Amino acid sequence: DAKTTQPNSMESNEEEPVHLPCNHSTISGTDYIHWYRQLPSQGPEYVIHGLTSNVNNRMASLAIAEDRKSSTLILHRATLRDAAVYYCIPYTGNQFYFGTGTSLTVIP
Amino acid sequence: NAGVTQTPKFRILKIGQSMTLQCAQDMNHNYMYWYRQDPGMGLKLIYYSVGAGITDKGEVPNGYNVSRSTTEDFPLRLELAAPSQTSVYFCASSWAGIGELFFGEGSRLTVL
Numbered sequence: 092d093a094k095t096t097q098p099n100s101m102e103s104n105e106e107e108p109v110h111l112p113c114n115h116s117t118i119s120g121t122d123y124i125h126w127y128r129q130l131p132s133q134g135p136e137y138v139i140h141g142l143t144s145n146v147n148n149r150m151a152s153l154a155i156a157e158d159r160k161s162s163t164l165i166l167h168r169a170t171l172r173d174a175a176v177y178y179c180i181p182y183t184g185n186q187f188y189f190g191t192g193t194s195l196t197v198i199p
Numbered sequence: 200n201a202g203v204t205q206t207p208k209f210r211i212l213k214i215g216q217s218m219t220l221q222c223a224q225d226m227n228h229n230y231m232y233w234y235r236q237d238p239g240m241g242l243k244l245i246y247y248s249v250g251a252g253i254t255d256k257g258e259v260p261n262g263y264n265v266s267r268s269t270t271e272d273f274p275l276r277l278e279l280a281a282p283s284q285t286s287v288y289f290c291a292s293s294w295a296g297i298g299e300l301f302f303g304e305g306s307r308l309t310v311l
Contacts, residue, residue: 127300134289134303134304135289135291135302136302137299137300137301140298140299176241178241178242185230185247185249185255186244186247186257187232187291187300188244188258189234189241189243189244190241191240191241
């Protein structure tokens with residue numbers, strides 16, 4: 092199973108960009124990289140996923156290193172609503188393992 | 200759109216009792232998952248299913264059982280409830296396992 096390493100916590104000022112890193116050095120060549128977030132007292136919600144190329148959607152951008160051993164979730168302008176725990180998940184073997192994630196605090 | 204529906208939302212059990220957490224999805228997803236989340240912790244995978252009639256263990260399957268007789272439903276059975284099973288349980292589904300995971304709202308279980 093691919094293992095991930097994420098910072099336990101990060102802070103960002105409101106309306107500034109946020110770069111959330113994730114190391115997944117044991118990822119296999121066919122594992123998609125997923126990002127989910129969990130707002131307080133809610134279930135996880137999908138943010139973005141990708142395989143090799145950088146990906147963009149209305150919520151965020153995902154930058155994947157060329158060797159695929161790391162990726163970075165980019166929130167272009169942090170809002171107070173973005174305060175959540177962010178999980179980086181290499182999808183492997185039909186299973187999503189969530190790990191402990193990064194707790195993002197957004198400072199007004 | 201209902202998405203993933205979990206019932207009940209809240210339940211209190213006594214030690215040794217049994218119960219079933221229900222999960223239903225209306226998106227025709229073949230993959231379904233059960234997770235538990237203890238306070239302040241990440242989600243742990245209990246069981247998953249890649250289609251009707253096929254189930255497999257995740258990280259923490261002990262004390263639980265599942266079945267998948269239809270594409271829509273994936274119930275989680277707790278036998279002989281223990282205080283260690285006090286948690287919030289989430290059911291999720293996805294298409295083919297690589298797409299977006301859709302989560303239910305969760306079921307909060309307390310075992311006293």
